[in-house]
Amino acid sequence: MTLKVINGGLHTTIQDHGRIGLSQLGFASSGMLDIDSYLIANWLVGNHGEEAALEMIGIGGEFLFTEPTQFSLTGADCSPTLNKKPIDLYKNYQVKAGDKLQCGSLRDGMITVMAIYGGFRVDKVMDSASTHTKIQIGGFQGRTLQPGDQIPYSPTDEHHFLHRSLKKEKVYPQRKMIRVTRGPQSSLFTEDTIQQFTKNNYTLSSKFDRMGYRFEGEGLYQRINNDMISEGTVLGGIQVPSDGQPIVLLNDRQTAGGYPVIAVVTSVDLPSLVQQKSGSTVHFQWVSLEEAQQALKEKKERMNHLKEGIKNSEQWQEPLKEEKIGKLIRAFEGSSLKQFYYTDDKTRLKLVKGDNNSDYNR
Amino acid sequence: MPIGDQAIGVYFQEEISPQVNHQVHQLGKWIKQQQIEGITEVIPAYRTLTVAYNPFVLSYSELVKEIEDGSQQLERREEKIQKILEIPVCYDEEYGLDLKDLVRHTGFSIEEVIARHTSKPYYIYMLGFLPGFPYLGGMDASIAMPRLANPRTQIEAGSVGIAGAQTGVYTMNSPGGWRIIGKTPVTLFDANREEPIPYLAGEWIQFRAISKKTFVEIKEEVSRGAYKWKRKEIIHDT
Numbered sequence: 001m002t003l004k005v006i007n008g009g010l011h012t013t014i015q016d017h018g019r020i021g022l023s024q025l026g027f028a029s030s031g032m033l034d035i036d037s038y039l040i041a042n043w044l045v046g047n048h049g050e051e052a053a054l055e056m057i058g059i060g061g062e063f064l065f066t067e068p069t070q071f072s073l074t075g076a077d078c079s080p081t082l083n084k085k086p087i088d089l090y091k092n093y094q095v096k097a098g099d100k101l102q103c104g105s106l107r108d109g110m111i112t113v114m115a116i117y118g119g120f121r122v123d124k125v126m127d128s129a130s131t132h133t134k135i136q137i138g139g140f141q142g143r144t145l146q147p148g149d150q151i152p153y154s155p156t157d158e159h160h161f162l163h164r165s166l167k168k169e170k171v172y173p174q175r176k177m178i179r180v181t182r183g184p185q186s187s188l189f190t191e192d193t194i195q196q197f198t199k200n201n202y203t204l205s206s207k208f209d210r211m212g213y214r215f216e217g218e219g220l221y222q223r224i225n226n227d228m229i230s231e232g233t234v235l236g237g238i239q240v241p242s243d244g245q246p247i248v249l250l251n252d253r254q255t256a257g258g259y260p261v262i263a264v265v266t267s268v269d270l271p272s273l274v275q276q277k278s279g280s281t282v283h284f285q286w287v288s289l290e291e292a293q294q295a296l297k298e299k300k301e302r303m304n305h306l307k308e309g310i311k312n313s314e315q316w317q318e319p320l321k322e323e324k325i326g327k328l329i330r331a332f333e334g335s336s337l338k339q340f341y342y343t344d345d346k347t348r349l350k351l352v353k354g355d356n357n358s359d360y361n362r
Numbered sequence: 363m364p365i366g367d368q369a370i371g372v373y374f375q376e377e378i379s380p381q382v383n384h385q386v387h388q389l390g391k392w393i394k395q396q397q398i399e400g401i402t403e404v405i406p407a408y409r410t411l412t413v414a415y416n417p418f419v420l421s422y423s424e425l426v427k428e429i430e431d432g433s434q435q436l437e438r439r440e441e442k443i444q445k446i447l448e449i450p451v452c453y454d455e456e457y458g459l460d461l462k463d464l465v466r467h468t469g470f471s472i473e474e475v476i477a478r479h480t481s482k483p484y485y486i487y488m489l490g491f492l493p494g495f496p497y498l499g500g501m502d503a504s505i506a507m508p509r510l511a512n513p514r515t516q517i518e519a520g521s522v523g524i525a526g527a528q529t530g531v532y533t534m535n536s537p538g539g540w541r542i543i544g545k546t547p548v549t550l551f552d553a554n555r556e557e558p559i560p561y562l563a564g565e566w567i568q569f570r571a572i573s574k575k576t577f578v579e580i581k582e583e584v585s586r587g588a589y590k591w592k593r594k595e596i597i598h599d600t
Contacts, residue, residue, distance in 0.1 A: 023405045023414075024390070025559050026489040074407030093487075123551050135534060136491055137553045184363055229378060230490070230497075232405030232412030232547050234369045256497075258409055263364030292367040293417050300418065 001067050002150035003116070006165060009061035009103065011209075013131035014053045014120055014139035014151070021337045022126060023232065023255045030130035030138065030251050033057075033210065033274040034111045037075035039113035039303065040171055043310045044072035044164050051119025052129035054145075056112045057210075058306035060103020061145060062302060065095045067155035071116045072164075075172070076109025076275060089330075090172075091165035109174065109275035110208075120153040132252055134211065164313050171306065175272040178265060179287045179295065183238060184231075190222040201281045202246060208278060210252040212239075215282070219244025220262060230258040235263035236273075266292040268299050326348065365412060365539050369403075370425055372411040380485050380499065385397045385436065386411050387564030392432045401425070405487045406563050408497075421513075445565040448592035449531065449546050451522050452577035453479075457545035460510075464524065464541055467507045474570050481545065483566040484529065494533040494551045494559035496567060501529045513539035520546045522569065531567075533559070538547050547572075548589060549583035568594075 015038070018031020032038035032055055042049045054061075060078035060242045072092045073080055078089050082103045087093060089112075089289075095101075106112055122129050122140055131139025140151055148259035186194060221244040233239075238261040246263060249257070266275055266287065276282060332340045332351045340351040365371045372389065376384045383406075388407045391411065400420025405412040415425050453476045455461055465472055484498035491497075508526040514537060517523070520533045523540030532538065533551040551559055561567065572580070583589040 020402050023403045023412075024489065024563065026495055028489065028491040100575045126558065167555070181364065181366055184365050184373075230375065230411075230488075231371070231407040231410040234365050234412065234414065236366055238504060254491055255405060256488060261365070267367050289364045289367060289422060296417065 001155060002152050003120070003149070004064040004066060005061060005145045005147055005149040005151065006064055006100075007062040007147055008149070010055050011060035012054055012056045012061045012145045013132045013133065013143075014052050014145075015055045016119075016128055017029045017050060018130050019126050019128040019132075019138075019252060022101060025134075026255050028132070028233075028251060029235070029256055030128065030132040030210075032034070032113065032130075033251055034075055034113065034271045036171065036271040036303070037111065037275075038114045040090070040166065040306070040310075041072050041074040041113040042119075043307050044090065044166070045070050045115050045117045046092075046162070047115060047117065047119060048305075050124070050138075051115065051254045052113040052122060053113055053119065055245045056106070056114065057110060059105050060112050060290075062102045063100070065099045065101070066097050066150075067153070068094070068096045069156045070094045070161060071101070073103070073112055073114050075112045076106040077209065078103035078106050078112040080104075089305075090168045092163065094161045100349070106277075108277075109172075110277055111149055111275060115157045116153050117156045118154040121154060124187050124303060144212055147275055164310050164311065165286055167304070172275075174275055175269055177285050178269045178273050178282050179265035179292065180238065180265050180284050181198055181287060181289055181292050183261035183263045185228060186262050188223050188225050188260045189220065189240075190224060190264055191224040192194075193220050194262070196220065198244075198284050198286055201283055203281045204276045204278050205245075206278050209223075210250055212253055212273070213248045213276070214252050216249070220246065222259070228258060228260050230256045233257045233261075234264060238265065256349070266295065268292065268295040284329035294301070364422060368417060369412055369414040370422070372413065372429060376409060376413075376489070378499070380410050380487075382409050382420060383485070383487050383499075384442075384564070388436045389432055391430070391564075392436060396428065396432070398425075398428055407490075422524045425519070444483075444596040444598060445561075446568050446594045446596065447561045447565065448568050448570050448594070449548065450548075450570045450572040450576065450580055451480075451544040451546050451575055452572050453544040454574050454577075456574070457521070457577075458543040460507075460523075460541040461543050464505065464507055464543055468504070468505055475505055476496065477503050479529070480569045480571050483568040486561060486563050486565050486567060488563045489559070492533050492536055492551075493553075494561075496530055496561065498529050498567060502514045502528060503527050507541050509539040510541065513517070513537055517542060518545070520548070520550070522546060544569075545570075547575075547577045548591075549584055561597075 010310045015032040016030035039049045070092050125138045136142035139231045200218040202215035205214045205216045207214040220240050240262050241259045338353050363371045370380050372392045388408045390411050400416045403414035484500045488497045499565045509525045517532050517538045519534045521542045521546045523542045
């Protein structure tokens with residue numbers, strides 16, 4: 001009842017929503033960097049969305065299933081294969097004992113998420129399965145996955161498999177224009193520097209981890225004042241140390257920081273930001289708090305819609321069975337409809353009343 | 363002041379002092395007591411309180427109003443309870459790796475350094491850097507010493523150190539540049555304990571010098587799960 005790790009990849013950890021409410025003790029939340037891909041991956045395998053999943057950064061891993069289950073991959077394309085045959089992201093797959101999933105280097109982003117039916121069964125630490133490797137807690141022994149690790153999961157009933165899939169383009173937009181709101185210390189910078197921050201491009205350096213992403217570009221040096229007393233940090237806060245290069249603070253950040261925060265990445269654009277590859281370039285754009293929250297609200301509505309869509313896709317993607325067709329014909333005959341069409345990937349059905357010409361093909 | 367689209371920063375007077383920090387903790391405590399739905403984090407620091415919220419449950423303006431109400435209430439509450447946790451520390455050279463250097467630097471004897479370091483309780487301004495790492499205030503300035511020029515790659519959990527005029531204790535193994543003067547046998551951070559960290563910011567820590575023998579005894583009690591924290595509360599009338 002475990003997923004055997006043959007190769008852990010570059011930096012693969014178990015994550016979920018994270019540890020909430022412990023910042024006052026000095027714990028950052030941890031949790032999935034790309035929360036959108038995390039939710040969608042879970043929905044695709046029929047989970048509610050809170051189940052522990054794998055987060056693979058940079059290079060994916062290689063895994064052996066020891067019990068039947070279903071899984072899905074979302075986020076960056078890791079050129080996955082199942083038993084050496086290429087498979088798609090944003091789609092759920094049924095597997096049996098002995099099946100092997102292989103992932104390679106991530107091509108169009110930084111993070112691939114792998115969800116499994118029912119989630120990975122690891123002990124929660126302070127109400128979360130999330131791994132925080134720096135303080136060595138949570139997930140699988142508080143660390144990244146290594147060859148030989150066996151991650152528990154619950155086997156699925158094979159008879160209940162339903163196909164679910166999504167078009168990646170719809171849900172993986174990867175914005176290059178990252179919306180930000182003014183940071184609490186933005187007034188310590190000169191107006192010129194504030195302008196410069198959104199005029200220039202910033203490139204993600206090779207210095208990135210789950211604590212923060214360091215960007216490089218025109219230095220943000222000009223300050224009215226340098227003095228600042230350490231204060232609490234927030235997810236997406238953009239710190240500017242004395243070298244003028246911005247650092248976006250992420251899920252495993254320290255809970256207090258003493259560098260001025262020029263801006264804060266909007267929650268709606270965080271998934272796009274964390275999916276940048278090292279060497280790729282972004283543009284920051286100032287928005288107001290109202291705009292940021294409105295955009296977040298719209299996104300939440302889109303995501304809810306998507307969740308419903310995934311749920312509904314269950315019936316339509318499943319090939320129609322003889323008895324279901326019989327039911328449809330009887331329902332049609334008992335109705336006042338003159339004609340009835342039904343099509344999906346696997347079935348085309350046309351029913352016309354009165355001429356005994358009902359037919360269907362599959 | 364908004365800090366991103368899911369947090370608010372409350373800023374008090376711009377200084378590091380127990381008086382200002384006390385206001386931060388009072389407001390933090392008040393907000394927690396209200397159990398306002400939609401608040402996800404309350405993070406006290408030296409002079410700021412960062413309050414994270416879920417904007418789908420609680421709006422920015424609603425939260426601002428709650429905080430304003432709270433601030434007004436606080437002006438009327440004056441009772442001060444000083445909660446002090448005793449932390450036993452063995453100031454032996456085996457653990458106090460930089461004790462000799464500190465003696466040289468200050469010109470005091472080892473006994474004098476220990477006496478000054480344990481002379482009074484220290485105020486916990488905030489926790490951070492490591493889980494439960496206390497930023498302590500109030501150390502005797504005569505035993506201050508700059509950080510190491512080359513930080514150590516590994517400092518053991520429980521190590522007590524000095525960095526400039528600050529003192530603190532490492533709650534887990536970590537690289538660091540503090541001058542290490544002793545070590546506590548108690549486990550300050552344990553993620554699987556009901557109370558992962560035995561103190562909160564706004565409370566006090568009192569270091570007490572123990573012998574190597576006592577260090578071993580307490581260590582053994584800790585491993586059996588039999589160690590009892592020594593706590594004290596002092597109520598100050600104002």
